[in-house]
Amino acid sequence: MVACLLEGKFTSVYRNRFLPDGAAKPAFKVESPSTRIIVCSDGDLIRNEIDPRTGEPYELGFDPYVKANFANRDFLLNAVSYLADENGLIISRSRQVVMRPLDKVRITDGRTKWQVINLAVPVLLVIIFGVTRDRIRKRKFAR
Numbered sequence: 649m650v651a652c653l654l655e656g657k658f659t660s661v662y663r664n665r666f667l668p669d670g671a672a673k674p675a676f677k678v679e680s681p682s683t684r685i686i687v688c689s690d691g692d693l694i695r696n697e698i699d700p701r702t703g704e705p706y707e708l709g710f711d712p713y714v715k716a717n718f719a720n721r722d723f724l725l726n727a728v729s730y731l732a733d734e735n736g737l738i739i740s741r742s743r744q745v746v747m748r749p750l751d752k753v754r755i756t757d758g759r760t761k762w763q764v765i766n767l768a769v770p771v772l773l774v775i776i777f778g779v780t781r782d783r784i785r786k787r788k789f790a791r
Contacts, residue, residue: 649689
C-alpha cells in the first residue's frame with residue numbers, strides 16, 4: 649500500500665495531558681470533527697532526485713534509472729486539492745495552535761531511567777552480539 653485515506657472523527661493525542669496554566673479548557677476538544685487525513689508510506693513520494701551532472705532536480709516522479717515519469721506529481725496535486733476545500737483553508741488561517749506541555753513530574757521522575765535505556769541498552773546489545781558471534785566463530789573454526 650502506497651497511501652491510505654482516513655476519514656472520520658479522530659481522538660486527540662493530548663486528551664490525557666494536563667492543560668498549561670492560562671489555557672482555556674472549553675477550547676480543547678477531545679475528539680475532532682469529521683475530517684480527512686492521507687497517510688503515505690514513504691516520504692520519497694514527494695522528493696525530487698538530483699541530476700549528478702548538472703546538479704539540478706529532476707521533475708517530480710522521474711526515475712533516472714528507469715528513465716520514466718511516474719504520477720507522483722498528479723497524486724500530490726490531487727491529494728492536496730481533495731484535502732483543501734475552500735471552507736477549510738479559510739478556517740485554518742484564523743486558527744490558533746495551543747501547545748500542551750508534557751507532565752513535568754513524570755519527566756523528572758523517569759529521566760534517568762530513559763537515559764540509561766537509551767545509552768546502555770544499545771551498547772549492551774552490541775557487546776552481546778559481538779561475544780556471541782565470536783564464540784560461534786571459535787566453535788566453527790576449531791573443528
